[in-house]
Amino acid sequence: MTEATSSYRVLLVGYGGHGPTHAAAWRRIGLGQSMIVADPDPAARARALADGIPKNNIFADFRPCLDAVDIVDAVVPVTAHMDVAVAALSANKHLLLEKPATATSNDAARLAALAMQVGTVVQIGYQLRFHPLAVALKDLVTSGELGDPVYVAGESSGFKRLRSDLGVLRNDAVHFLDLTRWLLNKTPDQVFGVLQDDLHRGVESLACVILRYADGMVARIEAGRTGIGHNPDPFVPGGITTQVYSVVGSKGAAEINFHTGQLVHRLARFSNEERMSRPILQDAVTTEKITCSWTEATARSFRAFVDAIETKVLAPVPVCEAGVDLAILCEAIEKSAETGMSVHLEPNA
Secondary structure, three states: OOOOOOOOOEEEEOOOOOHHHHHHHHHHOOOOOOOEEEOOOHHHHHHHHHOOOOHHHEEOOOHHHHHHOOEEEEOOOHHHHHHHHHHHHHOOOEEEEEOOOOOOHHHHHHHHHHHHHHOOOEEEEOHHHHOHHHHHHHHHHHHOOOOOEEEEEEEEEEEOOOOOOOOHHHHHHHHHHHHHHHHHOOOOOEEEEEEEOOOOOOOOOEEEEEEEOOOOOEEEEEEEOOOOOOEEOOOOOOOEEEEEEEEEEOOEEEEEEOOOOEEEEEEEEEOOOOOOOOEEEOOOEEOOOOOOOHHHHHHHHHHHHHHHHHHOOOOOOOHHHHHHHHHHHHHHHHHHHHHOOOEEOOOOO
């Protein structure tokens, strides 16, 4: 991981939850020394101080700090995203916004319009795109070695801490929904979702989603308490989960396992016989173990974000794609779960 070549100053808004991970990631790319932290919670500010943030760089309110920074990194509850985002963009700052970008698709559209008007770089926090396993899988899919994708499956299941402000659809499943959009570079035209609040917490703890595409491809995404969990979670301490993602194509299939740190792929085709089609298989190919912590994946996403600022190009996780389109998709899944019926999406939604 190379350090940032420019002396951008970062304002980290929010130091609960993933705040310390973001701070560590900024340090990893060389932008942590002058970082400012703002959080209204005294306990969060005390944690930032204990983590080595200078006392003079810690504040309760982020707004007076805007003039002193170049980048705003918002790690706050989703209900506060728009307040931080509008303030940052109105001050002409580059913006990193944790997922999900906004609470509604209308807010996401407002955010995208403001970002376009201001012209600064805005990136949404979907770090799995930057995990080496996901990058390797995308290279395999893009190369055409697997043929045309016909089926995709993502499973983020088991037992780990559950947020009180978000259900597993917008907290966990969205990572694989975003990964599917990024890998395939296309959007579904029909969705069916099942969301279940089996713990009676007011937000779902189980999500099952089926996506259908105009070309016939199907994707299945599961998240939450949908499985037993097989290993300690690679990203969330204390969790026992299964974190796998696979692509089946017309010429073969591939799977990445975030627990083992490996990508396995196999080329396969079927014989064209009169009474039975038999599989003709090649040996599976397994990569060496690739270790990448959540902090490292976050740091890779930050490095790409800074590169976009320096080269004046679109963010690698842009707000229209990872903010607006995903918000529309999540709302369609929620509508499907409420009505028990499939929901059709407009093209490019």
